[in-house]
Amino acid sequence: MADRMRIQLFRGDITGHRADAIVNAANSSLLGGGGVDGAIHRKGGEAILEECRELRASHYGGGLPAGQAVxxxxxxxxxxxxxxxxxxVYSEAEDRSAVLASCFTESLRVADGLGAESVAFPAISTGVYRWPLEDAARIAARALRTAEARVARVDLVLFDEAALAAFRRAFGTT
Incomplete structure (x- = not known):
């Protein structure tokens, strides 16, 4: 349950963060991209790309849908x-906040299935997908605090001071 989950905030590079599982803000192709996705594929090496190719060849031929996790x-x-x-992708015309929240809860569900004790998240959708930081942080805080998960530790690893400040406000940890 979320009440037993310890949530911590860090400024840094998620690719160097120690956790059982690191969450990748991926694009639907699963084959790498820019931002966090590109960094994870570059630093993680060929093994990640090979498994992603296998996923595309089997279960996710059309790509991974937004809000799901693998x-x-x-x-x-x-x-x-x-x-x-x-x-x-952020839209002023359509409320997609439930999809963003699902990224967090589905990632925790997958982590539970793996037996992960710790999970590190980036600020999902706040880069090229243009989700406003304050709103993304609020959605993440609500999703993580209400998630039904056995994961003991969740680390939010934010790339810069602006993201760290927004997430600190949302989690009330000034």
Missing amino acids: ATTAGKLPARWVIHTVGP
Whole structure:
């Protein structure tokens, strides 16, 4: 349950963060991209890409839908697994906040299935998908605090000071 989950905030590079599972803000192709996705694929090495190709050839021929999550090896990263989740592109015309929340809860569900004790998340959808930081942080806080998960520790690893500040406000940890 979420009440037993310890949530911590860090500023840093998620590819160097030690956790059982690292969440990748992936694109639907699962084959790498920019931002966090590109960094995870570059630093994790070929093993991640190979498993992603296998997933595309079997269950996810059309790509991974937004809000869902799937795991692969972590390759050379300091983790056992990478949990890939596709965040929604921000839209002023359509409320996609439930899809963003699902990225967090589905990633935790996958982590539970793997037996992960710790999971590190980036600020999903706040890069090229343009989700406003304050809103993304609020959605993440609500999703993580209400999630039914056995994971003992969740780390939010934020790339810069602006993201760290927004998530601190949302989690009330100034």
